[in-house]
Amino acid sequence: MSSASATPVGAPRRSFLLPVLMLALGLLIGLSGIVGQIALYWDDIVYLAQEHVVLVASSGGAAILVGVPVGILLSRPSMQRVAESVMQIFNIGTTIPTLAVIALSMTLLGIGFAPAFFGLFVASLLPIVRNTYAGLLAVPGHYKEAAHGMGMTPIQILTRVEMPNALYVIFSGIRTALAINVGTTPLAFLIGGGGLGELIFTGIDLMDTGMLLAGAIPTAALAVLVDWMMGQAQLRLIPKGVNPLR
Amino acid sequence: MIRLEELTKVFETPNGPVVAADKVTMEVPAGEICVLLGPSGCGKTTALKMVNRLVPPTSGKIFIDDKDTSKLNDVQLRRSIGYVIQQIGLFPNMTIEENICVVPRLLGWDSARAKKRAAELLDLVGLDAKLFLRRYPKELSGGQQQRVGVIRALAADPPVMLMDEPFGAIDPINREVIQDEFLKMQSEIKKTIMFVSHDIDEAVKMGDKIAIFRAGKIEQYDSPDKVLAHPANAFVADFVGADRTLKRLRLVTVEAVSDRAWPAISRHAKVRDALVAMREHNAHVAIVLDSDQRPTGYLTEEMAEGAGGVAQDVARPVPTTVPARADLRAVVSEMFANDVMWLTCVDDGGRFAGVVTQAAVTAVLGETYRKPGLVAL
Ligand SMILES: Nc1ncnc2c1ncn2[C@@H]1O[C@H](COP(=O)(O)OP(=O)(O)OP(=O)(O)O)[C@@H](O)[C@H]1O
Ligand SMILES: [Mg+2]
Numbered sequence: 001m002s003s004a005s006a007t008p009v010g011a012p013r014r015s016f017l018l019p020v021l022m023l024a025l026g027l028l029i030g031l032s033g034i035v036g037q038i039a040l041y042w043d044d045i046v047y048l049a050q051e052h053v054v055l056v057a058s059s060g061g062a063a064i065l066v067g068v069p070v071g072i073l074l075s076r077p078s079m080q081r082v083a084e085s086v087m088q089i090f091n092i093g094t095t096i097p098t099l100a101v102i103a104l105s106m107t108l109l110g111i112g113f114a115p116a117f118f119g120l121f122v123a124s125l126l127p128i129v130r131n132t133y134a135g136l137l138a139v140p141g142h143y144k145e146a147a148h149g150m151g152m153t154p155i156q157i158l159t160r161v162e163m164p165n166a167l168y169v170i171f172s173g174i175r176t177a178l179a180i181n182v183g184t185t186p187l188a189f190l191i192g193g194g195g196l197g198e199l200i201f202t203g204i205d206l207m208d209t210g211m212l213l214a215g216a217i218p219t220a221a222l223a224v225l226v227d228w229m230m231g232q233a234q235l236r237l238i239p240k241g242v243n244p245l246r
Numbered sequence: 247m248i249r250l251e252e253l254t255k256v257f258e259t260p261n262g263p264v265v266a267a268d269k270v271t272m273e274v275p276a277g278e279i280c281v282l283l284g285p286s287g288c289g290k291t292t293a294l295k296m297v298n299r300l301v302p303p304t305s306g307k308i309f310i311d312d313k314d315t316s317k318l319n320d321v322q323l324r325r326s327i328g329y330v331i332q333q334i335g336l337f338p339n340m341t342i343e344e345n346i347c348v349v350p351r352l353l354g355w356d357s358a359r360a361k362k363r364a365a366e367l368l369d370l371v372g373l374d375a376k377l378f379l380r381r382y383p384k385e386l387s388g389g390q391q392q393r394v395g396v397i398r399a400l401a402a403d404p405p406v407m408l409m410d411e412p413f414g415a416i417d418p419i420n421r422e423v424i425q426d427e428f429l430k431m432q433s434e435i436k437k438t439i440m441f442v443s444h445d446i447d448e449a450v451k452m453g454d455k456i457a458i459f460r461a462g463k464i465e466q467y468d469s470p471d472k473v474l475a476h477p478a479n480a481f482v483a484d485f486v487g488a489d490r491t492l493k494r495l496r497l498v499t500v501e502a503v504s505d506r507a508w509p510a511i512s513r514h515a516k517v518r519d520a521l522v523a524m525r526e527h528n529a530h531v532a533i534v535l536d537s538d539q540r541p542t543g544y545l546t547e548e549m550a551e552g553a554g555g556v557a558q559d560v561a562r563p564v565p566t567t568v569p570a571r572a573d574l575r576a577v578v579s580e581m582f583a584n585d586v587m588w589l590t591c592v593d594d595g596g597r598f599a600g601v602v603t604q605a606a607v608t609a610v611l612g613e614t615y616r617k618p619g620l621v622a623l
Contacts, residue, residue, distance in 0.1 A: 146335030149300055149408075150349050150399075151325030164339035239339040241382030 017224055024220050037210030038217070044199060049218050052195035055113075055188055056222070059120035060181045064174055067125045071132020071170070072158070087133060090126050098123045098184040106191040116193025123184055124177035131173025135166030167238045175230040182223045186215070248274040248297060248406060248438055253306035255292050255462075266292040268462040269306070274455070276311075276405075277436040281449040284459035285485070290442040293459070294408050297440060298327045310406055325352055328399030328407035328437070332414045334391050336383040342368070342394055343379040349402040360401075367397040371427060389420045396428065400435070407439045413448070425451055446486050450474065450493055458482050471497050491611055495574040503610050504570065504591045504600030510535050513542060513558035520557055521550045531601075533590055534561040539597040541567060541590045567592045570599045574610075577602055 038045075074083040098119075105119030139162050147157045163170075189197030199215025202208075235245050255267040266289040274280040282290040295301040297308055299320050308315045315323055336345050346364040351357075365375035371393040383391055392413060399407055413421045413428075429452065432439070443449050449456045450470040457467045458481075466478035474490045474497070477483035487493070509523035509532040520532045524547055532550070534543040534557045543561030553560050567590045568577050580589055581604060591599040 140333075142331055142333040142335045143337060145300070146329070146331050147337070147348075149295075149298055149324055149329040149331065151321050151323075151352055152348075153321055156352070161337055161339070165337075167339075241337075241341070241384060242339045 017227055020220055021224055024217055034210050034213060038214045041199060041211060041214040045196075045214055045218060048194065048196050048198055048215070049222075052185055052197075052219070052222065055116060055120060055185050055193060055195055056178075056181055056226070059117050060124055060178050062117075062121050063124035063128055063177055063181070066121075067128030067173075067177070068132050068170065070125075071129045072136065072163075074129070074133045075136035083133065087130065090129060093122075094126045094130075098180065099187055102184065102187050102191055111192035113193055115191050116188035116195075119191070120181055120184055120188065124181040127173045127176040127180065128170075129173075131176075132166070132170050135169030135173070136162055138169065139165045164239055165242055168234070168242060168244065171230070171234045171238065175227065175234065178226050178230060179223070182219075182226050186219055247276045247309075247311055248280075248440060249309040249312075250293070250297075251307045251309070253293070253296060253308065254304050255289070255296060255301060256304045265462045267296065267303075267306075270462070270464055272457055272464060272467050274438055274440060276438050278454040279432065279439040279441050279452055280455045280457060281441045281443050281453035282457050282459060283443055283446065283449045283453075283485075284465075286444065288459040289462040290444075290459055291410055292462075294410055294440055294442055297406075297408055298324050298329060300324075325349055325402070326404055326406070328402075328404040328409075330395050330399045330407070330409040330412040332411040332442075334395040334415060336391055336394060336398070338383050340382075341379065342381050342383070342386070345383065345394065346398045346401050348398065349404075353402055355402075363401060367400060368394075370431065371397055388416055389424065392416055392424060393427075396424075400437075405438060407437045409439060410442045411444070412441070414443075421448075428452075447493065450496060458485060492575070494611060495578060495607075498574045498610055499570070500568055500572050500574065500577055500591050500602055501570045501599070503574065503606045504602040505606065506600035508533065508601040510541070510598050511545075511557055512537075513556065513561065515557050517545070517550050517553050517555060517557055517560055520545050521547065524550070531588060532557075533564070533598060533601065534558060535598050541592065541598050544590075564590050566590075568602070569594070574607055578604075578607060 073079060074086055101123050102116070102119040105115040105122070109115035109118055143161050143165065144157055147161045152160065185195055186197035186200055188195050189201055196215045196219045199211050200219070201215075203210075203212025203215060235243070238245075240246050250270050250272050253267050253270040255265070257264040257266055268289075270289075270293055272280070282293060284290055292301055296303045297310075297315070299315065303316075310323075310327075336342075337348075340348075343361060343364045346367060347355075347357075347360040350360040350363060355363075361379075364379060368375040368378055373390060373393060378386070378390075378394075383394070386394065392415065396409075396412060399409070413424050416424065425448065441452055443452070450473075453470050455467060456470050456473050458465045458473065460481055466473055466482045468476075468478075471494060473482065474486055474494045477486055477490070483490070507527065509520070509527045509529055511520050511523060511532055511534060513534045513536060520534075524530065524532050524545075530547045532545045533541050534545060536542050541564050543558065543563050545557060545561050549560050549562070565584045565586060566580055568580055570591045570593050577589060581587065587605075588601050588603040591602055593599045
């Protein structure tokens with residue numbers, strides 16, 4: 001097994017989010033005259049934020065629903081041969097910038113929700129598969145042996161021993177994937193996928209700071225919120241015995 | 247009872263076949279501990295894992311209570327066998343209670359019964375159930391984890407246990423403690439146990455029988471005393487060590503060699519009578535007892551000769567005593583420490599229980615060597 005493909009992707013640091021928050025706050029206060037301008041776009045914000053959240057939730061959710069089972073499947077001993085090649089391809093995939101992924105998706109599926117959804121789904125899938133695979137392989141063999149020797153079936157070993165022990169790494173992968181997803185979603189506008197990117201990019205084109213911020217602030221807030229939720233999930237859902245946060 | 251018949255395992259590796267078990271035939275009688283002993287890589291673990299079919303045999307058969315295990319369902323079979331692995335293997339995501347309850351739950355016990363059993367077992371190894379049930383493995387010391395590993399295997403009360411170096415990951419002092427605990431438990435639960443070890447001292451202590459392996463073959467299968475007294479070949483002799491006779495000292499208790507008819511007299515008895523008793527017994531020493539039968543002093547022939555009066559006027563205090571339950575290693579150690587050729591034995595109440603002499607110790611060690619029909623190396 002090559003070491004590169006087994007290295008789990010780390011969770012984004014909390015310390016990185018704080019400056020973002022401070023920046024947003026500073027901007028708010030510094031440009032308080034602008035608040036009124038932003039408020040002009042309130043209806044657009046609500047509408048586009050909904051589109052945005054739907055994109056994030058659907059593509060992120062689909063990536064989790066597909067990525068975790070694929071990671072599990074690849075980690076099974078019978079898949080050992082194929083798994084390494086698949087992971088190599090996935091690793092190459094990770095190096096492609098998300099903007100390029102979105103663009104490629106458009107060439108395949110045209111414009112609208114579908115290519116946006118698909119591009120975001122693909123971009124979020126990789127860290128989830130990779131961490132699920134690596135997390136499961138990293139569960140020490142003697143736990144599996146003990147479970148096997150005590151008379152657990154393969155499914156019981158997976159659900160009662162392997163998954164709980166890999167959960168922290170898997171969650172880290174999901175957290176990274178969602179961070180990538182939320183960060184990429186504004187680009188969806190470029191291929192007609194809608195969302196808050198519309199305000200940001202149009203704001204840039206028109207050099208309209210109010211419009212730009214009307215898109216940027218909710219996007220930033222959403223990123224912070226999603227990461228916070230993932231942090232909470234990681235803290236609360238992972239059993240105490242294998243949770244480094246507890 | 248576990249019976250292995252012509253059990254063979256060949257691993258196909260890129261570097262050619264590796265024979266990990268070569269026509270192994272042996273039987274572990276019900277209620278006994280059989281230790282599989284041998285150098286690293288000789289196939290102990292492989293032999294053990296074939297019993298619960300974690301490793302499928304290449305050929306040969308295994309019977310548990312006369313049932314051919316290859317005819318049973320693997321998963322059911324494993325649930326009916328207690329299994330302790332060297333790395334302990336407690337599941338870190340489960341509490342101690344959940345760990346102990348794994349097999350009972352797999353067998354469909356209701357949760358109240360399983361929980362009660364977990365608490366019971368923790369108490370059995372001296373861990374406070376209230377304190378430990380809710381803890382996670384990482385919150386336990388190495389020795390505590392090892393104990394839990396053993397009781398987890400006992401949870402569903404399986405008649406057969408497989409233990410792969412169960413006390414390996416622990417310091418020597420605590421290992422002795424856990425071994426003693428386990429032997430005490432075994433004297434009550436009487437499981438049929440296959441126990442892997444690479445430590446001859448552990449094997450001698452734990453085993454009713456020892457199977458010595460080399461390169462997948464059994465070199466000797468005998469009681470610990472036989473293995474130490476009569477190694478079957480040079481490999482076994484070398485493996486058990488040049489000090490194998492000294493190791494045998496641990497197998498014999500003081501009771502077995504002490505002379506209970508040794509002259510012992512009341513401290514109020516006449517010295518002259520003591521002398522008569524000594525000569526009758528052909529002993530040069532008599533032990534002087536108080537009214538509770540406790541040894542207080544001794545008289546030698548020289549001290550008694552020509553002396554008058556009663557024993558306590560002439561006697562000297564005994565240098566030290568040994569408990570009748572101690573092993574001969576303790577006796578020899580005390581003899582060297584006190585520079586004496588004999589020691590007084592006492593029972594649990596401190597009462598006189600005979601005398602053990604260096605000659606008697608030597609005689610018992612030499613005894614099996616002189617048995618007719620057996621040839622010592
Ligand atoms: N799955 C396997 N594939 C190939 N060879 C194996 C396998 N398992 C064990 N072996 C080989 O079989 C032989 C016996 O191994 P085994 O683990 O039974 O030794 P052991 O006596 O338990 O040693 P140790 O005291 O080091 O645990 C060794 O030569 C080992 O390399
Ligand atoms: Mg081994």
